[in-house]
Amino acid sequence: MAKKRTKRKPIIKKKVRKQSFSMTKADFLPLLAILGITALLFFRAQGYEFVNWDDDFNISKNPNLRNLDWANIKGIFSTHVIGNYNPLATLSFAIENHFFGLNPKAFHTTNILLHLICTFLAYRFMRVLEIPVLGAVAVALLFGIHPMKVESVAWVTERKDVLYSAFYLGALINYVKWYKSKFKSKYMVFVVVLFLLSLFSKIQAVALPLSMMALDYFWKRPIDKRWLIEKGGLLLMSFVIGLVGIYFLRQQGSLDSTSNYTFIERILVGMYSYSVYIVKFFVPFRISPLYPYPASLPLMVYASPAVFLGVLALAWISFKRNWRPLLFGIAFFTVNIMFVLQVVGAGQAFLADRFVYMPYLGLSFPLVYYAMELAKRSKKLSRIVVGAGAVWMIALMVLTWNHVPLWKDSGSLWTHVLKYYQHAALPYRNRAQYFRDNQQYDLALADYARSIAIEADADVVNSRARLYFDRQQWPEAMKEYNYAIELDATVAEYWINRGAVHAMQGNYQAALSDMTAGIEADPDFINGYKNRSLVYQALGQMPPAQNDLQSYLSRNPYDATIWYESGRLFRIQKQPQNALPALTRAVDLDRTSGRYLLERARVNVTLGNKQAARSDLARAEALGATIDAKTRQAVQ
Incomplete structure (x- = not known):
């Protein structure tokens, strides 16, 4: 006589509407x-x-x-x-x-x-x-x-x-x-x-x-x-x-x-x-x-x-x-x-x-x-x-x-990718960036070369140019920025960066021309305004320098350094009433900087606010700022 089969119990119970959902x-x-x-x-x-x-x-x-x-x-x-x-x-x-x-x-x-x-x-x-x-x-x-x-x-x-x-x-x-x-x-x-x-x-x-x-x-x-x-x-x-x-x-x-x-x-x-x-x-x-x-x-x-x-x-x-x-x-x-x-x-x-x-x-x-x-x-x-x-x-x-x-880090990440995909440009580019950030310049240049050989990408050429810029190799940097612009002249950063090379070599008019071209290519590329402002300052043209800082701040109002630079320029132009709010904004954004407080103390002296100036000076000194004798004497 055949043995009667027993039906196995299902894993999920038939009763599905259960009120208690607590853990046991x-x-x-x-x-x-x-x-x-x-x-x-x-x-x-x-x-x-x-x-x-x-x-x-x-x-x-x-x-x-x-x-x-x-x-x-x-x-x-x-x-x-x-x-x-x-x-x-x-x-x-x-x-x-x-x-x-x-x-x-x-x-x-x-x-x-x-x-x-x-x-x-x-x-x-x-x-x-x-x-x-x-x-x-x-x-x-x-x-x-x-x-x-x-x-x-x-x-x-x-x-x-x-x-x-x-x-x-x-x-x-x-x-x-x-x-x-x-x-x-x-x-x-x-x-x-x-x-x-x-x-x-x-x-x-x-x-x-x-x-x-x-x-x-x-x-x-x-x-x-x-x-x-x-x-x-x-x-x-x-x-x-x-x-x-x-x-x-x-x-x-x-x-x-x-x-x-x-x-x-x-x-x-x-x-x-x-x-x-x-x-x-x-x-x-x-x-x-x-x-x-x-x-x-x-x-x-x-x-x-x-x-x-x-x-x-x-x-x-x-x-x-x-x-x-x-x-x-x-x-x-x-x-x-x-x-x-x-x-x-x-x-x-x-x-x-x-x-x-x-x-x-x-x-x-x-x-x-x-x-x-x-x-x-x-x-x-x-x-x-x-x-x-x-x-x-x-x-x-x-x-x-x-x-x-x-x-663990970008180096280990992209080295692993390259075990399987040597035909791709991206891993070489990103590993080169890692090497550059860690001052391993020869390794970075080798990876940039491999990446560009696979794909002539303007952004990678720009990165290699920045490496030369960081090493103050101006002719090599200029050559790379020329190549990047040749590959893609619509990117503002390439023009701005080439302008910075001109500026470092003292060619301020060429720098202005390139930076203006970059800003025209992308008015929202804010570093263009910051860099062009520095060139105007080097030429002694403070009003357009200040205008560029204002253009930068209208797009990024949270950069304490640029508020400080704006306040400093206003003070140089003998506009303390405009300098004070700019420097106050810088201090509000970064309360750890003694130089911001020192600059505001100088403005407060000019405005006759000696008590406020003394307070700023004391805080600046506590934060490690070096107080010059002229400013210290002015608050007495």
């Missing part, structure tokens, strides 16, 4: 272990530097970070940073800069803490889905330790990844609670608020309503009027932020980066990227911060439709056979990765590790779900599943441990 004692120890392991893998990044790959534009050169006031906050929410609209990430940088200055440790520490928060939320997401503790541990551990996550954590610029994901996961958790609590409105309020915060952190968050639809399929939720209103509102939010993001990307020119490919080739690039991301989830090979577009598409790109169609076939089979966990995972991964597949160019590369930070949760879920189902069949299978999973995760941890130090 069984959650704390596993969570502590997950977060401890993840922190151990990433803690070294606290001591790393900023890198010369967008960290400068996002942080050190970002004018909206200079002061934490309403004017700058408005600027953060109304502008982009090199085509990216992620104002909340930028606001977080502004807050850090306000309290810690440009200390990389503070910025790196925040990224690590946010990654730990996301790892915790990944665990909570699994638990509110009623995945058992062991399954939630496996999914969350994969989220925390996977080497493809390193870029999002160790690169300060990618604050937007860990920040949007924290809000994104929070929104998903509250969406589950909303459904299971029989649609309590407070949870939907949390969903909307967290979704909005996620959208303002990174445009990739537009996929959230689609992720929720994948959950609805998983739960067998019917499509009704409530569903249509709810998803319609969320999709409208995605649409609006998506349009804003596309506008800024187009304004920056980022959408044109694959314009040399045909439409079919772009589709192939998208399929290839999709396939590679899946493969790298299981076997993270050749991890690189940059995957530059090749001159011609490799054979694997043309073979990628086979993998892509294979995934589609698996999704169709899952749908027909009601394999909901598998189809949910495929759908979650797909909807979260599809907007960044570079079918329409939006960057310098056709792949980017940072893009998988959230999507990989979709691959982890069905893998862990079916591994646990398999392990329940027999003790032997259970040992095999646990053993294989442990070996794989240990291998991932080793890869992550080895990959984190690549982000």
Whole structure:
């Protein structure tokens, strides 16, 4: 007589509407272990530097970070940073800069803490889905330790990844609670608020309503009027932020980066990227911060439709056979990765590790779900599943441990990229900049030469010219600036810089001519006004020098040094009534400079404000300023 088969219990309970969402004692120890392991893998990044790959534009050169006031906050929410609209990430940088200055440790520490928060939320997401503790541990551990996550954590610029994901996961958790609590409105309020915060952190968050639809399929939720209103509102939010993001990307020119490919080739690039991301989830090979577009598409790109169609076939089979966990995972991964597949160019590369930070949760879920189902069949299978999973995760941890130090500084970063991509100009250019900043001039010149040999880029030529300028090699600098202008005469900086070479050689009229040409090319290139003012001063032409300083300050009112220079020029021109407010503004912006106070003391003496002058002089001396005898005598 045939043995009666026993039906295995499903991993996810049939009862789906559970009111209690609290953590239990069984959650704390596993969570502590997950977060401890993840922190151990990433803690070294606290001591790393900023890198010369967008960290400068996002942080050190970002004018909206200079002061934490309403004017700058408005600027953060109304502008982009090199085509990216992620104002909340930028606001977080502004807050850090306000309290810690440009200390990389503070910025790196925040990224690590946010990654730990996301790892915790990944665990909570699994638990509110009623995945058992062991399954939630496996999914969350994969989220925390996977080497493809390193870029999002160790690169300060990618604050937007860990920040949007924290809000994104929070929104998903509250969406589950909303459904299971029989649609309590407070949870939907949390969903909307967290979704909005996620959208303002990174445009990739537009996929959230689609992720929720994948959950609805998983739960067998019917499509009704409530569903249509709810998803319609969320999709409208995605649409609006998506349009804003596309506008800024187009304004920056980022959408044109694959314009040399045909439409079919772009589709192939998208399929290839999709396939590679899946493969790298299981076997993270050749991890690189940059995957530059090749001159011609490799054979694997043309073979990628086979993998892509294979995934589609698996999704169709899952749908027909009601394999909901598998189809949910495929759908979650797909909807979260599809907007960044570079079918329409939006960057310098056709792949980017940072893009998988959230999507990989979709691959982890069905893998862990079916591994646990398999392990329940027999003790032997259970040992095999646990053993294989442990070996794989240990291998991932080793890869992550080895990959984190690549982000120590720009030198290690670009040296690693060049292990795989010697044909690309960008790694040589950026490593040359690192060498130049560290006074390794011969190494910098060698890398500049390699970069220019690959691609005659005017900006790289300008950088090489600046190296010669810093070394006071005027003929070499002049030759390079001539070449940069020959390559692109529309860039103001090249004209201004060549004018500076003329000025250093005493050719002030030639300097004025070049700097004026630069300002005409771009009236908002503010360094042009500052440099031309110095030339006018050298020629003894103080009124136009002062006019240039005012033009500079009208565009950047937060530069204490230029307010000081403006006040000093007003004093020289015997306009103390104009000098005083300018110097007061300089002092307000930088209270650590003794020379600003000393200059204001001189103006106060001229205006007869001796008591104020004595106060300024005392503060200036306390800050280390050297007080000349004439000024000291004048305040007596």
